[in-house]
Amino acid sequence: MSPRPTDVEVGTELPEQTSRVTRADLVRYAGASGDLNVIHWNERVARAVGLPGVIAHGMLTAGLAVRAVTAWAGDPGAVVDYSVRFSRPVVVPDDDLGAELTVRGRVAALLEDGRVRVDLTVTSGGDKVLSLARAVVALG
Amino acid sequence: MALDAGLVGRSYPPSAVYEVGREKIAEFATALADPDPVYRDPAAARAAGHPDVIAPPTFAIVLSLGAGNVVVEDPEVGLDYSRVVHGEQRFTHHRPIRAGDRLVATATIDAVKTVAGNDMLTTRVDLATEDGEPVCTTRSMLVARGTA
Numbered sequence: 667m668s669p670r671p672t673d674v675e676v677g678t679e680l681p682e683q684t685s686r687v688t689r690a691d692l693v694r695y696a697g698a699s700g701d702l703n704v705i706h707w708n709e710r711v712a713r714a715v716g717l718p719g720v721i722a723h724g725m726l727t728a729g730l731a732v733r734a735v736t737a738w739a740g741d742p743g744a745v746v747d748y749s750v751r752f753s754r755p756v757v758v759p760d761d762d763l764g765a766e767l768t769v770r771g772r773v774a775a776l777l778e779d780g781r782v783r784v785d786l787t788v789t790s791g792g793d794k795v796l797s798l799a800r801a802v803v804a805l806g
Numbered sequence: 807m808a809l810d811a812g813l814v815g816r817s818y819p820p821s822a823v824y825e826v827g828r829e830k831i832a833e834f835a836t837a838l839a840d841p842d843p844v845y846r847d848p849a850a851a852r853a854a855g856h857p858d859v860i861a862p863p864t865f866a867i868v869l870s871l872g873a874g875n876v877v878v879e880d881p882e883v884g885l886d887y888s889r890v891v892h893g894e895q896r897f898t899h900h901r902p903i904r905a906g907d908r909l910v911a912t913a914t915i916d917a918v919k920t921v922a923g924n925d926m927l928t929t930r931v932d933l934a935t936e937d938g939e940p941v942c943t944t945r946s947m948l949v950a951r952g953t954a
Binding site: 685691694695697698699700701715724725726728729730732733735736737741742743745746747748749750751752798801 | 894896
């Protein structure tokens with residue numbers, strides 16, 4: 667059930683979402699997105715360019731994070747604007763657990779025409795991996 | 807070498823038509839482990855008010871990656887791709903992308919700047935139907951570390 671604009675105020679919190687990202691998820695996302703950059707699947711190359719290891723595609727992290735918003739909104743088509751800054755790479759270890767991603771969201775502003783701005787806090791292992799992650803949602 | 811500020815406003819020829827398929831949308835949603843039926847089931851999408859299955863909010867990256875390559879590969883831009891990381895990304899949806907859309911992508915250089923020895927290049931990609939209906943605008947900021 668979608669929230670209506672009258673149900674929402676500044677500070678309304680979205681349900682917290684956690685997900686895990688494994689190396690297999692990176693391969694799947696590489697194929698689906700067409701982003702075949704080697705640093706997302708090859709440890710040797712990732713380290714050679716100065717990274718701590720294989721890292722997740724920023725857009726995989728961003729795509730997982732916005733699920734917290736689409737699930738809350740009820741209709742993914744209600745997300746009219748979404749922007750992120752990639753502040754820290756998500757290192758994905760070569761094991762079965764992978765990296766954990768935690769997404770918290772809160773309504774930060776009420777805009778015109780029943781639109782609201784949701785600000786997301788996205789962390790992995792306690793570190794913020796996205797900054798200025800914001801979605802504008804058209805409610806009702 | 808720092809990026810040339812004169813590149814701002816440079817636009818590239820429109821891409822070939824990209825036809826959005828139901829299977830591609832479902833594949834992308836699965837890669838995001840998102841079970842929402844509006845990405846897979848036309849009846850569920852219609853019940854939500856859409857003519858066909860719609861794409862997740864970040865699906866447009868599939869088209870903007872391809873369209874943005876013309877900028878990255880432009881020898882006059884001269885970006886050192888081996889040192890590039892994705893700095894920022896924005897999607898502005900004029901309406902949801904949906905199965906059956908026949909989209910054309912047009913890339914434009916929106917901004918260039920140099921901060922602390924890093925080159926930053928912002929490319930805008932406008933996605934429209936082949937009939938000219940605006941669908942989505944993406945902005946991608948790439949950072950070339952230590953190249954300026």
